[in-house]
Amino acid sequence: MKKYKNIIFILAFIALLLSQYKLVMPFMYKVAASDLFLVDSKDQASQLPISTPLTAIAYMHCNRHIKSELGTDTIVSFPDKALNSWSMGNYDFLIHGEFAITDQTSTSATKNYTCRISYNNGDDQEGILDFDNWSIIGLSGLK
Incomplete structure (x- = not known):
C-alpha cells in the first residue's frame, strides 16, 4: 500500500477536480443565472457617487x-x-x-x-x- 500512496493521492485529486468541474460548477452557474437573487425594485444601483x-x-x-x-x-x-x-x-x-x-x-x-x-x-x-x-x-x- 505504501508503494501506491502517491498514485492514489494523484487519482483522488484528479477525481476531485473533475467532479468540481463537471458537477459543482454547472450547478453554481445555474443558481447564479436563476431568479433566486433577483430583486425587482425601482431603485437602481449606481457605481458612481450620486445626489438624489x-x-x-x-x-x-x-x-x-x-x-x-x-x-x-x-x-x-x-x-x-x-x-x-x-x-x-x-x-x-x-x-x-x-x-x-x-x-x-x-x-x-x-x-x-x-x-x-x-x-x-x-x-x-x-x-x-x-x-x-x-x-x-x-x-x-x-x-
Whole structure:
C-alpha cells in the first residue's frame, strides 16, 4: 500500500477536480443565472457617487442616528451635504460624510464616518421621512 500512496493521492485529486468541474460548477452557474437573487425594485444601483432626494434623506437619518449615539454631552454639527453618497439598489444607501464634534472641554474635532442605511418600505415612498422606516445596517468612524 505504501508503494501506491502517491498514485492514489494523484487519482483522488484528479477525481476531485473533475467532479468540481463537471458537477459543482454547472450547478453554481445555474443558481447564479436563476431568479433566486433577483430583486425587482425601482431603485437602481449606481457605481458612481450620486445626489438624489433619497440620498439626502438617508444622510439626514444617518446624522440623526449619530447625534443619538454620541449623546447630549457633545455638540455635533453636520454640513448640508454628504461627502459622497451611493445607491446600492433596492433602497440601500452608503453615505460617507463628516461632522464637527465639540465635547465638554470645548475640544473640537472633525471626523469622517461611513453609514450604511436601508429604507424598509421598498417602493412605497409614503413614510420616507419617518426614521422608524429606516434601518442602520452599519456605522463606522465614531470612535
